[in-house]
Amino acid sequence: MAENLYQDYCSAQNWEVLPGASETLSRCRQRGFRMGVVSNFDNRLEKILSRCDLRHHFEFVLTSEAAGFAKPDRKIFEEALRLGGVPPGQAAHVGDDYTRDYRAARAVGMHSFLLRAAGQGEEPVVPPEHVLPTLSHLLALIEKG
Template sequence: MLRLRLLTWDVKDTLLRLRQPVGLSYAAEAQAHGVQVQPEALGQSFRAAYRAQSRRFPNYGRAEGLSSRQWWVDVVKETFRLAGVHEDAVLSLMAENLYRDYCSAHNWELLPEAGETLSWCRQHGLHMGVVSNFDNRLESILVQCNLRHHFHFVLTSEAVGVAKPDPKIFRTALRLGGVLPEQAAHIGDDYSRDYRAAREVGMHSFLLRTPGQSTQPEVPPGHILPTLSHLLAVIEKG
């Protein structure tokens, strides 16, 4: 058995995923205000707005003194502007509503086996924490999705001030867990931000890769999780 004392987890697309594409959620919000916009157009404009905002103000603009709330409100407004909606009053209302909606379980669902896997790990005495490039809404989302009780700590990139793959966020997790790097493992779905970044600070790590997803050739097969439940066998066998 791997001599692990701490597991750290990514959240988005590892434990939780969006119930529906962003374009559909934004289109439904627009329709509630009498504005018709195609979900596909909103999906495209969201990706463009998000990329531009991330380049201009990395990590929710924390270093520039922005709040993550303002950061997201600006992204939502720009998404609708790029899709042809320009009425300021409606933009502000939709942005505030969507910011609030994405803080609730309404827009999030558990990945298959997430709850059972976390319960098994906790019952087997493993301490657990979250290491996520998320804003400060994550605590509330985890509570509403009935996951928060599994974790001893929740680290977001907004709170720490750096985002994965920066080693500081992983070292902060190790300090909070009171363990050496070799006593900890990180689980996530992103090769560079999760798998490789954790290994670079000396932790074990596992890459969640559902069948059909491409995998980096340098990831050994034993480090790949086709489903979350595969982690249990890896820990017991390791």
């Protein structure tokens, strides 16, 4: 039963793609952004992203299992920067965890944004322009800059 549950976790019906995610990712790629996934997950993530029709947006998928380090360890972000071939100042990370995503990416010199839906709680040290109520808000920030 445990093996079945483990395998079933890869099924697309067990995951919800954020509203606007595909459009946002497509438009970022059209603008020439190189994108990757950095996740505290295991090797099933590739399959999950494929089954949710998202994998094709990303040049690489880096899991904590593959990297040997988990967020917020700076080594996983450094490996992502190496895989992406960009210096920290030219990279941005979007995540929903204040410590593991927002602060950890900033600690290595990356830009970072906190995906935080209204009413989900506020982090007092996060400037409002770094908070994304939805993933689609990222496009408005990119198009401003």
